[in-house]
Amino acid sequence: MDATRTLPDPEVGRLLVSCEDGPGIVAAISGFLHARGANIVQSDQQTTDPVGGRFFLRIVFRMPELPQWLPALEEEFAAEVAERFAMSFRMRAASVPTRVALFVSRYDHCLLDLLWRWRRGELLVDVVQVVSNHPDLQKEVASFDVPYAHIPVTRDTKPEAERQQAELLEGRVDLVVLARYMQVLTGGFLERIGVPAINIHHSFLPAFAGAGPYEQAKTRGVKLVGATAHYVTEDLDEGPIIEQDVARVSHRDRVADITRRGADVERNVLARAVTWHCEDRVLLDGHSTIVF
């Protein structure tokens, strides 16, 4: 049972905008929505610099019979507002789940946490596929009624493996989540898939980038370990950061303890990042993110 489940309201829509700042943008957008009977429920706007900065906006609006009007609304917004201000924008119904593929290797904590949040209705997604380079978590995933594709990856088979992965997912997903997937995705794969990918890195980036961060943390004697969720780019560990958090460790903790402590942070940070992404809260600002 889940007492906290609340059905998403089908008449609620979300609009995300980014463009060069200039006068009249909010007035144009809000005027556009008002003229079509849409009521703004929540909005956040940020200009990175009062002079010559970039403009970022997230609007949650409510509009009677949104589902049937949405395509026209989007088209009209493009023509009447977006073009004029050279905007990038995204408009969609808040009630439509984001279609997600979860990639995992052998650690189950991030994967299970996302699956569990999804099942209890906390995360508005459709998990359409789990992809793994190992067979270990097959049974676990089956209990959530999600298909599990075991696609082994070696140095030699990587191109072929990525081809299989891409074929499996192309057009079926809006987001790829690397829930402790220990393989690097190539730029070619990301381009072909054409949807964003979120990775959880088990360190407080940029500290301890690379392999074995918890071992590094122990060696260096740090008092906090962290995790970082970021968009995947071709530059390993360098993509725009969405969320980070830390946990306290002490001299008493061995690497195994630190790893466990870190696992708790990883699953929380990744869950927050995925939730925010699916709620359209994250906008890209060059190499960093705006999180509304």
Add this chain to the structure above:
Amino acid sequence: MDATRTLPDPEVGRLLVSCEDGPGIVAAISGFLHARGANIVQSDQQTTDPVGGRFFLRIVFRMPELPQWLPALEEEFAAEVAERFAMSFRMRAASVPTRVALFVSRYDHCLLDLLWRWRRGELLVDVVQVVSNHPDLQKEVASFDVPYAHIPVTRDTKPEAERQQAELLEGRVDLVVLARYMQVLTGGFLERIGVPAINIHHSFLPAFAGAGPYEQAKTRGVKLVGATAHYVTEDLDEGPIIEQDVARVSHRDRVADITRRGADVERNVLARAVTWHCEDRVLLDGHSTIVF
């Protein structure tokens, strides 16, 4: 020296609005500002309930020669926008410091932290007066060049003391901050002063309301102690909460240790609450607050 001091931009203004929700409010406001050449730099809007809720908005805008236009802008906004939607609103130049009176008894940590943040330019206020029922902190306050009014308060002299306090402050301050002032302000005093008052309560309200919260915390064996900054109302410890935070304590901590640990939380929480109030981030929503 303070490398972080940045002079406030005199052309930046802030507008706060609350009213019953309804269609077209954002469009009306942003249209109004756009028509006068004001550019919205940042905005946050929240409607408490999509149906029949209340509307809250904070806008930071930039307008050439704001200081000279502000009075007219305010008047026109009242006539053209606010009346139509039955709004409460506040409009002011972001560069004008909030005039503050600090009340204190004998604990110095909250007072000194605010004075120090003010001196280093972190807090855009004018501390016009310190009021205390004890003489202890006189010398300390003098080093900040702030007048110190020592007005003793006993049960018998309270009405007379409050009369003196009111006379001293009336029309001179925009905010009263109780920085560990151990006397209760009467409703009559608050009404006469006519400006908001913020208090720091040394517990995680509503737990341990009343006297000796750290002693209570020790007795109950809690693992975290907290502090709460809230607006002062006639109902002691019941005013709308602005900010709260906690610190970890353990069985090793005696009441004195907990009190010290708590003092660190108190000064941080109060500083955040005062900063947010002075940046017009806090709006009242019945008995609670919206903090943008």
Add this chain to the structure above:
Amino acid sequence: MDATRTLPDPEVGRLLVSCEDGPGIVAAISGFLHARGANIVQSDQQTTDPVGGRFFLRIVFRMPELPQWLPALEEEFAAEVAERFAMSFRMRAASVPTRVALFVSRYDHCLLDLLWRWRRGELLVDVVQVVSNHPDLQKEVASFDVPYAHIPVTRDTKPEAERQQAELLEGRVDLVVLARYMQVLTGGFLERIGVPAINIHHSFLPAFAGAGPYEQAKTRGVKLVGATAHYVTEDLDEGPIIEQDVARVSHRDRVADITRRGADVERNVLARAVTWHCEDRVLLDGHSTIVF
């Protein structure tokens, strides 16, 4: 797979002691252990007051062939040391799992988190039984190969239900964990079971004791919500606190959001409390706890 699993060392033992403070206690205990070839690996000692306080000690020691010597060691310690200082003590092999019964109603988050930590080897317990007053989580629990006893409880059937529960568990468990079990256990039941019980309360006690804490938190407009793990006593919500934590909430969060946020804190706090209890880190000091 679980890379963090480390097999418990069968030669490691733990000794917990509490008594009136007095001279020579540590010397007597460490002399006793040394004489039997036991090496102290870790120890924590705390006297609540240098004069007339109580003495608390936790020692982790390593002793060749501990399993075969433990019964004799315990007996000799009782005769040679404990009696002399009127100690309460507990001595046991660190490698022996604590036998646990998990009670749950319908919320799954605390239950699943404990089962998952157990399965991945993070929690050294044997979950011997799940008891619920509802059938909802039966299938979920079955996937962990743990027996599920569905024992409905109404006001009228409570005595009979508790009799069934006690019969089921008597002599089979070392610890009862109430993982969001929405029924109050009677003093009679606790006495009959004769083992400690840990409960997770979904508020930052003593704030918001009683029903609907997250609704209360929303109404009061608090900025943090918390959870409290405590030993169960006959006085509801008044037992010794083991662990607490909080999460930040804002005006944007509805009761459902706060409840979800709270659920994350609940499962973390309960997992820590159970872990610490099973690692013999928690000692009772009247109504509060020492957590080494």
Add this chain to the structure above:
Amino acid sequence: MDATRTLPDPEVGRLLVSCEDGPGIVAAISGFLHARGANIVQSDQQTTDPVGGRFFLRIVFRMPELPQWLPALEEEFAAEVAERFAMSFRMRAASVPTRVALFVSRYDHCLLDLLWRWRRGELLVDVVQVVSNHPDLQKEVASFDVPYAHIPVTRDTKPEAERQQAELLEGRVDLVVLARYMQVLTGGFLERIGVPAINIHHSFLPAFAGAGPYEQAKTRGVKLVGATAHYVTEDLDEGPIIEQDVARVSHRDRVADITRRGADVERNVLARAVTWHCEDRVLLDGHSTIVF
């Protein structure tokens, strides 16, 4: 006034021990103390590895007329216990303040926080000297009745400046604290002074080591910024870490805001590190620390 001040008990002593682990160490130490009428009030012991690890111990004890017996006690301990186990140890009266020199450049927040904690009796130190390469904070420091040595440092005058500093401090201090002192101390200086030095680094080391960490944090778009207190070694930013903490930042924060946020973390982290050092809670374990 400071209600939390508690006079240190002159009969309380502290003993710190580190050595190779082996059987009978705790028994030998506690037997030694017991035989001399010292009662152990608190103790923490940790062996880094059950087999072949290092042994670390901190004991707080109470002994009648400690001040007059301490020199003999120390000598006997060296002869009877320390030598046998090849121990490093430190024994001292808990009531004797640590003599401290504070080094600062121009940022006042860490310096003032330490001075203020000292004045209110929170920090058991004697601040015997402030040393600065700038004159800016002279007046501020004077109000605490602490001598202020203004010793400018340029690339050319550095050897001479360090000679002056060393002459000023040699034999007068037990600890040097770099409270945002922007000059690197040479190994020669540290050796000549012969006491430990604690530095506060304004980043979450090892991330953003080097100059301008908050600028780096902004550029990289991190969601948390941190501070690190560590012992100073010849390898810049590489000394053993004593304490770390973080604060949350967002896309809204400019570098100036991040710097302020960071300053709050810096002063807290440094105050904790200095407090723990002065309470003899920190032991060195190679390149990392044990903090009891």
